[in-house]
Amino acid sequence: MFRQMFEEKYMRFPQGRCKAVTFSYDDGVKADKKLVEILDKYGLKGTFNLNSLLFDCENWHGRMNEEETYNLFKDSPHEVALHGARHIFMDKVPLPEAINEAVQNRVYLENKFGKIVNGMAYAYNGYTDEIIAVLKQLGVIYARTTEDTHSFSVPKEWLKLNPTCHHNSPHFKELADKFISGSPLNEFKHREPWLFFIWGHSYEFDDNGNWNVIEDFAKRVSAQKDIWFATNGEICEYVNAYNNLVFSIDGEMVKNPSYMGVYLEIRGKVYEIPAGKTVKFDK
DSSP: OOHHHHTOEEEEBGGGBSEEEEEEEESOBTTHHHHHHHHHHTTOOEEEEEOSSOTTOTTTTOBOOHHHHHHHHTTOSSEEEEOOSSOOOGGGSOHHHHHHHHHHHHHHHHHHHTSOOOEEEOGGGOOOHHHHHHHHHTTOOEEEOSOOOOSOOOOSOGGGBOOSEETTOTTHHHHHHHHHHOOGGGOSSOOOOEEEEEEEOTHHHHHHTOHHHHHHHHHHHHTOSSEEEOOHHHHHHHHHHHHTOEEOTTSSEEEOOSSSOEEEEETTEEEEEOTTOEEEOOO
């Protein structure tokens, strides 16, 4: 192996895993109850993007009322995230109105659930560079688009977070098969970790009569031992912590200034870098 490849460092997920799966589902609809049941059954995690002024719109894809929404997610391992207060095109209104859409949504969700809510999915995929800049100032750390990549690359632009694919994508089964059967550890030059980021609306399973798509995938992927199952926010925070590692000039020592431990691989060995600690690599 070329020397420079041998020295490359690769992020690994918790416990040294090299693959991760996350789900992102929009609108806070009654079908979320069944989706949560499936995710819980197989030990998976997802992020549910909620509007805060549409609880009385049951005729709009069967949205849950306020009580149903709270009861479903209050003690849940799943993440609640922003989707705009009214599910409007944020890119088609004056910027102050778009800002208010995000602020109202965040204030409501944080007060309701008693936790920090700093992730988002753009309603109608409506965003601009101006909106991205404002969201950053508002403390939003990631915002999901609907622009599928059909890849497992870990995102670099978290406020323009492109998912792998929609669950109804014609590429979904092919991607799922590749993700489950393959591994970055089998690669020679490109051993970066894999992230399978799936998005959609749970009411689409009812509309299309294809709940088997998500349950079959959940069953298959949950049987794998090399996969981390996490919310969108957990993955974003972990990647940020990894990116904040401080390396010595010769690359043989690393300090982790963050609050969480992270893992990396170098020269075929996986290291845990605990929070606040410095680790020297074996030569």
